[in-house]
Amino acid sequence: MGKIVLSVFKWAAITLVLVIAAVISLPWLPVMQDSLSAGKSTRYLNEYAYGFNLDDVPPDLSLPESVYEARFVMLSEIHGFEKLQDLDLWMVQHLAARKGTRIYLGELSPAQAIAFNRMILDGDETAARQVFDSWASASAQWGNKNFFRKLRLLQSYNDNLPDDQKIVFVGVDKLNDPAFAKRMKAFASAATPGFDDLASLRAINTALLDDALGRDEDASRYANIIPNIETIMQLPGAGFESYYALWGLFHGSKQPVNGFEPLAMRLNKMEGLKGKVATVTSVCLEDCFNMMPRTALPAFHGPNGEAYTLLPMGMDNPYMRRMRGAGEILKAMDDRGADTLLVPTDAEGTPYDKGPKLRATSGYIDMVMPAFVYDAPPAEFTDAIIFLRNSRALEPWAGEAYDVSGQALALSED
Secondary structure, eight states: OHHHHHHHHHHHHHHHHHHHHHHHHGGGHHHHHHHHTHHHHHHHHHHHOEEEBTTBOOTTOOOOHHHHHOSEEEEEEOTTBHHHHHHHHHHHHHHHHHHOOOEEEESSOHHHHHHHHHHHTTOOOHHHHHHHHHHHHTTOTTOBHHHHHHHHHHHHHHHTSOGGGOOEEEEOSOOSOHHHHHHHGGGOOOSOSSSSSHHHHHHHHHHHHHHHHTSOTTSOSHHHHHHHHHHHHTSTTGGGOOEEEEEETTTTOSSOBTTBOOHHHHHTTSTTTTTOEEEEEEEEEEEEEEEEEGGGOSSOOOTTOOSEEEEEOOTBOSSSOEETTHHHHHHHHHHHTOSEEEEESSSTTOSOSSSSTTTOEESHHHHHSOOOOBSSOHHHHOSEEEEEEEEOBOOBSSSOEEESSSOHHHHHTO
């Protein structure tokens, strides 16, 4: 009997050791697979990847030609990272200088766009602050001080430009506060909507706001966004303009994600934009911290009911979540001494026209939570990917943030 018990314990111990070994080693299998196929990717990155730092962008930095040829350029992001606000500001200024883009076709309601234009064109922050107060009351990621500082920089940028070159917000998203929207009608432009001058540009929001107030409040976001953009494309002169804005990661894919059609894909079929939508995707890889609403997390809540949680969210952790091919990207960043890396996806000899690299992810989070899966390779869903690392989390507009790792706030103090 004793021998049987010892045998059971022996095999139980062996099984436990094997399970632990599997748990430790399993996430490294994709890393090993990437390493074995790194040659082609490394050669491609050596030829086409461009490393830079956002606080000192070289003047010769160029995006893929498809971006400059596009009518609408979308920078897509996972909300919550500070560096994306800096990248967005650079994109606005770069496209304005390179191709005269002046319309920020944003993931905002027409009412919010009117409020922001009051700030960046007229110097009145009152309505814009009300927008941020509303976001903060809902613990939304948009409610952050970094975004507001970006608006102030855009205001300063506009101050040095003639009226026909100033950046103007046009909001196409669903109204989230009809009462606020009706108050913004007091600032509506009386001009005819169009592209002739600054007043007619601002009047586009007025027309979109009137349309939005007449829609069913239960209509989906895309049931607002698509007709709003269709309205803009039908205005006289729309075909001579170019458009840009920062949108969420899903919206910016030109191919299906998890079987659904994102905004960029739909717009590429729309009259006036057909085949003329370009996407620059952003990914934060290493030492990246994210500001997440407390309500979005099943755990990791702060002990004092903090509205937000700051947590590490780099896409380079084999155990948590790792982007396939991340090792080659990080090496290219190291080789260039850069925290930002621009990678075109469809240059000659691209390794990103098939396979899992820069598309699929691995790690235990993927095993327990629905993964964000592109239904096509990078060369088809985006024109370029800008990789970042060492990003702080956004700073809440109001309320406290709980630092899960104890590292995010320390980084913010550097």
